[in-house]
Amino acid sequence: MRLADATWTDVRDADIDLAFVPVGSTEQHGPHAPLGTDTLNAVAVAEAGETAYEASDRGAVAVSPPIPVGVAEEHRAFDGTMWVSPDTFRAYVREAAESLSSHGIHRVVFVNGHGGNVAALAEVARRFSRDAAHDGYAAAFTWFDSVGEHASDMGHAGPLETALLRATHPDLVREDRIADARDGAADRWGEWVAGVNLAHDADEFSDNGVVGDPSAGDAERGAELLDTASDALVEVATAVVDRDL
16 A cells, blocks of 8 residues: 555555555766666565565555655765755654554564665664554665675666666666766775775765666566565565564
8 A cells, every 4th residue: 555645544444564664865876877766766666565465465565655865975976966964864764654653553664775774774673663652663674685696786876776777667767878877887885995984975986976887787687676675575574563572
């Protein structure tokens, strides 16, 4: 159930097990992919996970509207990027989840599409789960960490994110810019010395914002990523619902 499309009586009358809250970012993704890539990918995985979960006849999943601005100041040098502080982000996401709990939706999985949100979301999930004011439990799920052997190819606007976009939103990928994105990309994220990343911002190691080769991510791979990530999300969701609090 997409909350934005439902009426309040639809929600009242539904047998909802838990909510998926897609969390993304509005930030540069090279010259070939849209600023909303992380949000689009998070929503795609959340909706595919909803379909797969409900197909098991366990119950319903409420998919909330996405949270489209995250912890992304590391991309501030690139036009169009938006960000909020980790404190603001944590408070907003936690309070949004708590509003669902007030309607009896006590189990929440944050479906994340942006690496910069990972640490903050983990803290939100912990605080939400420990709050004695409601009978709630939350977990943070990042789709590109749950795609098996593909995960090692994760960069930024590289093969994985581009592949998923090609499978779900092909009209938004600027195919005529893929070569430029590839040729100007960095090989890895950051500038590492003795295990320490000295680069605080993406423009310190990538002139065009890309890390990895986006040409290595076709639509077929994107469909496989969507299936793998959504299956993993269902596994997490099932464990969250079955968890004895």
